[in-house]
Amino acid sequence: MVSAPPSTFTELAPGIKAPVQQTLLTPRFYTTDFDKVASLDLSQQSVELESVIAELRADYNRHHFVRNANFERDWSHISRETRQAFIEFLERSITSEFSGFLLFKELSRKLKGRNPLLSEAFNLLARDEARHAGFLNKAMADFGLSLDLGYLTKNRTYTFFPPEWVIYTVYLSEKIGYWRYILVYRHLEQHPEHEIYPLFQYFESWCQDENRHGDFFKALLRSQPQLWQTWQARLWARFFLLTVFVTHTLTVLERADFYASIGIDPHHYNQQVISHTNETSERAFPSVLNTEHPEFFPRLETCAQANAKLTEINGNRQPKFIKFFQKLPWMTVILWQMLRLFLIKPVDTEQMRGVVY
Numbered sequence: 001m002v003s004a005p006p007s008t009f010t011e012l013a014p015g016i017k018a019p020v021q022q023t024l025l026t027p028r029f030y031t032t033d034f035d036k037v038a039s040l041d042l043s044q045q046s047v048e049l050e051s052v053i054a055e056l057r058a059d060y061n062r063h064h065f066v067r068n069a070n071f072e073r074d075w076s077h078i079s080r081e082t083r084q085a086f087i088e089f090l091e092r093s094i095t096s097e098f099s100g101f102l103l104f105k106e107l108s109r110k111l112k113g114r115n116p117l118l119s120e121a122f123n124l125l126a127r128d129e130a131r132h133a134g135f136l137n138k139a140m141a142d143f144g145l146s147l148d149l150g151y152l153t154k155n156r157t158y159t160f161f162p163p164e165w166v167i168y169t170v171y172l173s174e175k176i177g178y179w180r181y182i183l184v185y186r187h188l189e190q191h192p193e194h195e196i197y198p199l200f201q202y203f204e205s206w207c208q209d210e211n212r213h214g215d216f217f218k219a220l221l222r223s224q225p226q227l228w229q230t231w232q233a234r235l236w237a238r239f240f241l242l243t244v245f246v247t248h249t250l251t252v253l254e255r256a257d258f259y260a261s262i263g264i265d266p267h268h269y270n271q272q273v274i275s276h277t278n279e280t281s282e283r284a285f286p287s288v289l290n291t292e293h294p295e296f297f298p299r300l301e302t303c304a305q306a307n308a309k310l311t312e313i314n315g316n317r318q319p320k321f322i323k324f325f326q327k328l329p330w331m332t333v334i335l336w337q338m339l340r341l342f343l344i345k346p347v348d349t350e351q352m353r354g355v356v357y
């Protein structure tokens with residue numbers, strides 16, 4: 001049942017929410033060098049790729065994304081603050097699912113006839129992401145708003161990433177997506193009293209989609225020796241892990257209200273998501289971060305505190321150039337903490353692999 005939206009959001013049309021302003025933290029839309037992707041030599045991981053693609057073809061979640069009777073209720077009892085936090089969470093999730101859909105769909109289209117196996121794989125990934133984004137958008141409609149995905153497609157700026165960066169970042173966003181969803185699901189399984197809305201019941205099978213997507217990108221990554229055998233690859237791996245973890249920390253702690261509304265401590269949740277994602281990445285990346293170092297999480301938290309100051313300054317009424325000088329010290333804090341985090345002695349995963357085999 002539809003209930004009235006909180007009036008604090010700008011609407012493009014009645015019930016259609018204007019997308020939030022794009023910042024460094026909002027999910028991005030990507031484009032890449034399609035010719036280079038078409039010509040990738042995948043022979044080193046052909047068995048692994050075939051087996052992941054067979055899993056995608058099996059389409060285990062074909063009947064999963066159907067709204068059950070639990071959604072047919074009135075949500076107007078949910079407080080205004082919680083609804084606002086929910087809508088922000090949903091918008092961010094829809095945008096990142098939809099961003100995946102657009103990139104995968106375009107890859108599938110451009111690779112058609114040139115690399116049939118990859119074209120099919122990207123089409124299957126796009127199928128899943130379209131379902132995810134659509135399902136979330138229906139959830140947002142329960143709170144009286146939805147996103148116009150066509151408008152979003154035309155009005156967002158697309159960032160160019162070379163295929164190597166796409167492989168690192170999409171691998172990470174799929175795996176962090178898996179951990180984000182499964183940890184919320186497990187929490188609510190143990191604390192059903194916090195289940196205020198039925199969306200999260202869908203997360204267990206949903207996150208298996210993200211896990212399979214991540215496995216596909218892992219096979220792509222391992223098929224390209226320059227992405228894991230070189231010293232540059234080690235630096236890139238650490239760099240992307242760090243940027244994904246800093247972004248995650250800032251966005252989770254910025255949305256502390258949302259997590260509190262479902263009984264989750266955002267600090268603990270952030271640490272759990274990051275530790276698990278870092279550990280999972282050991283299977284794909286040549287080097288990962290040492291999340292057990294005593295300085296690791298305190299430095300991430302310092303970045304989040306500096307980010308809160310930046311948000312505060314953004315909201316004040318000072319002229320732009322004054323704001324810039326007010327923000328400068330806090331931006332320096334974030335960059336300095338990121339540098340210190342980057343320099344913590346990393347974990348050499350290739351050496352660990354050498355021990356195992």
Ligand SMILES: [Fe+2]
Pocket residue numbers: 097100128129132209210
């Ligand atoms: Fe997804």
Ligand SMILES: [Fe+2]
Pocket residue numbers: 100129174177209210213
């Ligand atoms: Fe995905």
